[in-house]
Amino acid sequence: MDRxxxxxxxxxxxxxxxxxxxxxxxxxxxxxEIDVYIxxxxxxxxxxxxxxxxxxxxxxxxxSVKPVDPExxxxxxxxxxxxxxxxxxxxxxxxxxxxxxxxxxxEWRTDARxxxxxxxxxxxxxxxELQARLDDPTKYHGRNE
Amino acid sequence: xxxxxxxxxxxxxxxxxxxxxxxxxxxxxxLQTVKSxxxxxxxLAESTDAQGNQTxxxxxxxxxxxxxxxxxxxxxxxxxxxxxxxxxxxVIAG
Numbered sequence: 001m002d003r004x005x006x007x008x009x010x011x012x013x014x015x016x017x018x019x020x021x022x023x024x025x026x027x028x029x030x031x032x033e034i035d036v037y038i039x040x041x042x043x044x045x046x047x048x049x050x051x052x053x054x055x056x057x058x059x060x061x062x063x064s065v066k067p068v069d070p071e072x073x074x075x076x077x078x079x080x081x082x083x084x085x086x087x088x089x090x091x092x093x094x095x096x097x098x099x100x101x102x103x104x105x106x107e108w109r110t111d112a113r114x115x116x117x118x119x120x121x122x123x124x125x126x127x128x129e130l131q132a133r134l135d136d137p138t139k140y141h142g143r144n145e
Numbered sequence: 146x147x148x149x150x151x152x153x154x155x156x157x158x159x160x161x162x163x164x165x166x167x168x169x170x171x172x173x174x175x176l177q178t179v180k181s182x183x184x185x186x187x188x189l190a191e192s193t194d195a196q197g198n199q200t201x202x203x204x205x206x207x208x209x210x211x212x213x214x215x216x217x218x219x220x221x222x223x224x225x226x227x228x229x230x231x232x233x234x235x236v237i238a239g
Binding site: 117125128 | 159160161162163192194200203205207208210231233234235236237238
């Protein structure tokens with residue numbers, strides 16, 4: 001996909017994420033070209049995490065999803081991550097919702113249960129799923145130290 | 146005096162769908178009935194694979210997850226005539 005088209009597609013969906021995110025307490029920073037940062041807070045322990053979405057092929061291709069340090073925007077900072085099922089700090093999310101997950105499990109791309117869905121607003125869909133995970137005490141176990 | 150509405154207008158958004166689900170239901174309808182209709186309308190299905198990995202979908206009202214799907218729309222809407230919900234996917238590793 002043309003990078004400029006991805007930027008335009010992303011900008012349109014970010015507008016909806018900003019409207020929707022207000023109700024969920026998100027702070028949405030971006031888009032800056034193909035990057036968006038969403039700060040979301042776990043309702044389990046009120047810890048806030050900044051999630052970086054890097055979306056070069058938006059919405060057709062799965063995008064990169066990584067927690068980052070709020071100041072440096074560096075995903076290699078271990079404390080930027082949560083201890084959460086599917087999160088592998090400080091490397092990747094092994095889940096069928098991001099580029100890293102589909103790279104680890106190519107079989108997910110063709111499995112009807114796990115394949116990437118570009119319909120609707122994928123950024124909002126993924127962000128909602130991450131928020132739900134951070135709010136679930138059976139899957140979220142606090143900040144990574 | 147305005148006529149009191151008898152049904153409850155239910156709206157459900159799913160970010161993976163093009164349009165929200167909208168339907169008027171009897172107040173005694175359960176959330177489970179609504180969820181089933183929403184899943185069908187959006188072409189979604191819950192699943193479990195051989196390794197025990199599950200894909201499930203949860204209903205939310207605002208930031209609150211609605212786990213008791215046996216409650217009626219009257220209860221869930223707190224006697225209002227409109228109920229706005231979200232459907233969110235959850236993947237559970239086996």
